[in-house]
Amino acid sequence: MSAKEIAGRVDALGKRITLDYQNKPLILIGILKGAFIFLADLIRAIDLPISVDFMALSSYGNSTKSSGVVRIIKDLDYSLEGHHVLVVEDIVDTGLTLNYIYGHIKSRGALSVKICSLLDKSGRRQVAVPLHYKGFEIPDEFVVGYGLDVDEKYRNLPNICKLVRAIDE
Numbered sequence: 804m805s806a807k808e809i810a811g812r813v814d815a816l817g818k819r820i821t822l823d824y825q826n827k828p829l830i831l832i833g834i835l836k837g838a839f840i841f842l843a844d845l846i847r848a849i850d851l852p853i854s855v856d857f858m859a860l861s862s863y864g865n866s867t868k869s870s871g872v873v874r875i876i877k878d879l880d881y882s883l884e885g886h887h888v889l890v891v892e893d894i895v896d897t898g899l900t901l902n903y904i905y906g907h908i909k910s911r912g913a914l915s916v917k918i919c920s921l922l923d924k925s926g927r928r929q930v931a932v933p934l935h936y937k938g939f940e941i942p943d944e945f946v947v948g949y950g951l952d953v954d955e956k957y958r959n960l961p962n963i964c965k966l967v968r969a970i971d972e
Contacts, residue, residue, distance in 0.1 A: 804939060806961040809949060812938045813841065816919065817848020820889065820936065824851055828886045834904065835859040835877065836958070837893035840950035841921045845891060856881050860900060873903045884912035893951050894922040898930035905932060922946070922963070
């Protein structure tokens with residue numbers, strides 16, 4: 804996907820979120836590290852007063868394949884009680900990590916919890932997750948750029964590109 808395609812889709816998502824959350828206290832939770840660029844662009848496209856917090860989790864390590872074990876590396880700083888929460892993720896793959904995040908956040912007293920993902924790789928889904936806002940559907944390919952990485956590389960690419968050869972092969 805080109806930077807122009809991404810920008811157009813992010814703008815459309817921001818407009819829809821703005822309409823859906825009028826007069827509602829909204830916290831966006833960015834999932835680090837992959838979603839940080841998407842989150843930065845998305846919050847500029849949302850015309851509402853919002854709060855932002857971050858979570859960091861790990862299920863990949865230095866590999867291109869998920870281990871299936873989710874670890875919280877950085878938890879939230881703020882209380883979610885009395886707020887609507889929008890989890891902002893870079894990519895939904897198997898659904899295991901996002902299912903864990905969704906349950907964890909729901910248990911913390913939010914008025915509602917919805918999910919916004921830039922990319923959806925639904926062909927790999929192992930666990931159903933409620934995906935409320937979606938940027939692009941992609942095939943079962945490992946992608947990098949626009950915040951997505953492999954072994955902490957390629958996050959700074961402005962486009963989203965298929966990784967042709969994995970570093971750990």
